[in-house]
Amino acid sequence: MSTVKVGMVQMSCTGVQQANMAKAIQGIKDAAAKGAQIVCLQELFTSLYFCDVEDYENFKLAEAIPGATTDTLGKLAAELNVVIIASLFEKRTQGLYHNTTAVIDADGSYLGKYRKMHIPDDPAYYEKFYFTPGDLGYKVFKTKFATLGVLICWDQWYPEAARITALMGAEILFYPTAIGWATSQDEATNDEQYNAWQTIQRSHAVANGVHVVSVNRVGLEQNGAMKFWGGSFVSNPFGSLIYKASHDAEETTVIELDLAKTDQYRTHWPFLRDRRIDSYQPITKRFIDED
Numbered sequence: 001m002s003t004v005k006v007g008m009v010q011m012s013c014t015g016v017q018q019a020n021m022a023k024a025i026q027g028i029k030d031a032a033a034k035g036a037q038i039v040c041l042q043e044l045f046t047s048l049y050f051c052d053v054e055d056y057e058n059f060k061l062a063e064a065i066p067g068a069t070t071d072t073l074g075k076l077a078a079e080l081n082v083v084i085i086a087s088l089f090e091k092r093t094q095g096l097y098h099n100t101t102a103v104i105d106a107d108g109s110y111l112g113k114y115r116k117m118h119i120p121d122d123p124a125y126y127e128k129f130y131f132t133p134g135d136l137g138y139k140v141f142k143t144k145f146a147t148l149g150v151l152i153c154w155d156q157w158y159p160e161a162a163r164i165t166a167l168m169g170a171e172i173l174f175y176p177t178a179i180g181w182a183t184s185q186d187e188a189t190n191d192e193q194y195n196a197w198q199t200i201q202r203s204h205a206v207a208n209g210v211h212v213v214s215v216n217r218v219g220l221e222q223n224g225a226m227k228f229w230g231g232s233f234v235s236n237p238f239g240s241l242i243y244k245a246s247h248d249a250e251e252t253t254v255i256e257l258d259l260a261k262t263d264q265y266r267t268h269w270p271f272l273r274d275r276r277i278d279s280y281q282p283i284t285k286r287f288i289d290e291d
Helices: 017-033 056-061 068-080 153-157 159-167 187-208 261-268
Strands: 003-010 038-041 083-093 096-104 110-115 140-142 147-150 172-176 180-182 211-215 218-221 226-229 233-235 241-244 251-258
Touching: 003 017, 003 211, 017 038, 017 068, 017 251, 038 172, 038 211, 068 083, 068 096, 083 147, 083 172, 096 147, 110 140, 147 159, 153 172, 153 187, 159 172, 159 187, 172 187, 180 187, 187 211, 187 233, 241 251
Parallel strands: 003 038, 038 083, 147 172, 172 211
Antiparallel strands: 003 251, 083 096, 096 110, 140 147, 180 226, 211 233, 218 226, 233 241
16 A cells, blocks of 8 residues: 555543543544544553652553453454554563553454563653563564554664664554653753654654654643653654644544655665665674774
8 A cells, every 4th residue: 555544642641541541442433533544552551651650569550462452452453444553561471571562453463562672761761660671673563554663762762773673674663652841841951852852753764764653642740740742743754744743732643644755765865775784783882992
C-alpha cells in the first residue's frame, strides 16, 4: 500500500488503570472512526508515569505480554480492522521487568514485542530501578498495512537505533513516549528541551528517509511537579512536520502518510547509497581515546 492512515492517541492518565485502559480503547475507536489503519498509544498508557519514584509497590502494575491487555486489544483490533501499537510494563518473570511495546495486527493477532533498549536514570525518571534493558534487539513488524519499526521514548535520542530499525525495513518509525517539563522550569528551558526532542527525531526521518510518528502523553502528574508536554507529531521523510499536537490537550488525530515518498527522497538524497559502512567500526566503542 502506498498510503496508510495513522492514528495517534495523546491522552492524560490517572492512578486508576481501568480508567486509563477505557480511555485508550475509546481513543482507538475514535481514531478508527476517522479512518485510521494503524493506531499508536503513548508510553505506559495504562498508568501514571510511576518512574518518578523508586517504589517497590509499583512493580504490581506490571503484566505478562502477551496477556490480558493484549488479549483485550487483540479483540478490538480485529473488530475495528486496525493495527494497535501498545506500550506496557512487562513482567517477564519474578523479579525481571521490561518497558515493552506490543504490536497487534488488524486481524487481532499478536505479532510480537519490542523491549526498550536505552533505559534512562534522571531525576523523576528513575527507569533503571524498574526496567531491564531490552534483549530482543531492534525489531520490525510486518502488519497488514505497513512494516513498522517501534522504539520507545529514551531510544529517541539515539541515531543508531533509528538507523538499524530503518535498515531492517521499517517504513515508519513509531516512538511511544512519556516526557515532560518540571513545572518549576522557565519557558525558555521548556522550549529548548521540546525543540531538541522534536529535532532529533525529525533528523532520524531525514537520515533514513522514513516517516516518524511520536506519541506523547499530556497532563500534570507527580502532584503537579511534572507537566507532560504532549506535542505529539508526525514528520515526513525529509523532516517536515505534517502534524503537531498541542502541549495541553488530549487529542486523537489521524494523518495519512504516503509511503512512496521514501523512495522519492532516498533516490534524490541518497544517504543510504553513500554510507561508508567500511569505516563505521569505531561506533561500537564506548569512547575513542586518542592514544
